[in-house]
Amino acid sequence: MSQYQAVFLILLIFFAGDLIGALTKAKISSMFVIMMGFLVLFMTGAYPADIMTTSGFAAVASLGQYFLLFNMGTTVDIPQLKREWRTVVGAMIGMAAAVVGCAVAIPIIGKDFALAAAPVVNGGIVATTTMVKACEEASLPAAAGLATFIYAVQKFVGTLPASNCGLGVANKLVEELRAKHAADPNYSWYNEQSGESGTAKKAPFWQSIKKYYTTFICLAIGAAAIVIAEVVAGFFKGTPLSFINMSIMCMVLGIVARNTGLVPPAIMATQAKANGFFSFLSLCTIIPSLAKIDISMIPTIGFATVVIFVLVMAFTFVVFFLTPAWKVVGSKKLSIGIAMCQMIGYPGTELIATEITNAVAETEEERDAVTAKIQTAYVISGFTSVTILSVVIAGVLANFIG
Numbered sequence: 001m002s003q004y005q006a007v008f009l010i011l012l013i014f015f016a017g018d019l020i021g022a023l024t025k026a027k028i029s030s031m032f033v034i035m036m037g038f039l040v041l042f043m044t045g046a047y048p049a050d051i052m053t054t055s056g057f058a059a060v061a062s063l064g065q066y067f068l069l070f071n072m073g074t075t076v077d078i079p080q081l082k083r084e085w086r087t088v089v090g091a092m093i094g095m096a097a098a099v100v101g102c103a104v105a106i107p108i109i110g111k112d113f114a115l116a117a118a119p120v121v122n123g124g125i126v127a128t129t130t131m132v133k134a135c136e137e138a139s140l141p142a143a144a145g146l147a148t149f150i151y152a153v154q155k156f157v158g159t160l161p162a163s164n165c166g167l168g169v170a171n172k173l174v175e176e177l178r179a180k181h182a183a184d185p186n187y188s189w190y191n192e193q194s195g196e197s198g199t200a201k202k203a204p205f206w207q208s209i210k211k212y213y214t215t216f217i218c219l220a221i222g223a224a225a226i227v228i229a230e231v232v233a234g235f236f237k238g239t240p241l242s243f244i245n246m247s248i249m250c251m252v253l254g255i256v257a258r259n260t261g262l263v264p265p266a267i268m269a270t271q272a273k274a275n276g277f278f279s280f281l282s283l284c285t286i287i288p289s290l291a292k293i294d295i296s297m298i299p300t301i302g303f304a305t306v307v308i309f310v311l312v313m314a315f316t317f318v319v320f321f322l323t324p325a326w327k328v329v330g331s332k333k334l335s336i337g338i339a340m341c342q343m344i345g346y347p348g349t350e351l352i353a354t355e356i357t358n359a360v361a362e363t364e365e366e367r368d369a370v371t372a373k374i375q376t377a378y379v380i381s382g383f384t385s386v387t388i389l390s391v392v393i394a395g396v397l398a399n400f401i402g
């Protein structure tokens with residue numbers, strides 16, 4: 001197989017994943033199609049195990065994770081997180097419940113499986129990449145395969161509860177709006193929101209030199225951040241703070257750069273136009289772990305996956321239905337929906353919120369009210385868990401694999 005044939009065959013699976021995702025309106029996750037496609041093709045021998053190496057992607061794939069992390073950091077709007085603190089805390093409680101669920105699974109599936117799974121349930125591709133790499137370095141191919149498999153299927157697990165709980169909250173909100181209109185024909189939801197601050201913000205520094213943020217300048221900024229992250233992380237090696245690795249530092253530098261106004265939000269996506277390619281490279285780092293799964297591992301990985309999700313869901317529902325934790329958010333159903341967003345991530349959280357809005361809202365006012373309630377909570381929750389905290393959790397737990 002030539003390099004170009006390998007590149008084509010790899011991208012063919014990604015093409016199929018995106019196409020099916022688009023045709024089904026994300027009801028079938030593109031990531032599920034991609035991961036299951038590679039798993040089947042590797043196990044049947046249709047694709048060679050070294051296809052990533054042959055294509056040349058394996059040599060540069062690790063770069064994608066660090067550029068992606070820096071970009072994730074530049075999407076973090078600290079003032080917005082402060083305003084939505086109840087959602088942030090609710091998401092953190094949901095993540096804690098998931099980690100406890102994974103911890104309880106240790107006597108059943110083993111320490112390495114449980115540790116590999118926890119950050120993946122909490123997050124997305126970056127957390128998965130971190131745990132797969134840690135498992136492979138510890139010569140634990142089954143654990144690496146479990147992390148990849150959970151990443152592929154967790155959207156299915158989280159979507160239904162997030163959708164049903166969100167619908168319950170949205171229906172109640174719309175009923176309340178209609179009751180208020182019936183009691184007072186002059187009532188306006190918009191007037192209720194007008195009390196929020198409308199203070200004009202000072203333009204950030206980057207806007208004054210916006211024309212200079214070209215593709216290559218932005219890529220150079222990202223590369224500079226990666227070098228700084230490597231140097232700083234090196235200082236922490238061998239110290240009690242050794243969990244502060246390159247991944248965490250790249251994200252921290254992105255957060256600082258964005259919130260001090262030095263760079264535009266989502267710099268790699270909006271300015272460099274390269275975020276899609278970096279996401280692709282990050283996936284290329286975890287796909288080879290699927291080639292190391294043989295048929296004898298399938299029952300073990302399948303059983304471990306079921307145990308993980310059963311315990312995660314059980315602890316999540318117990319925490320938000322049987323304890324006062326739901327009071328942070330103000331609704332049991334919305335709390336569950338927020339907790340599920342860690343397994344869905346963006347843009348899935350926004351798509352679910354949009355479907356909920358379309359299902360229950362009949363007027364523009366109702367649409368705006370439901371969007372403000374559901375979409376804001378779901379997107380912020382997924383952002384808090386997938387983009388920020390799961391990376392930190394993965395960085396810490398990766399040290400205990402093996």
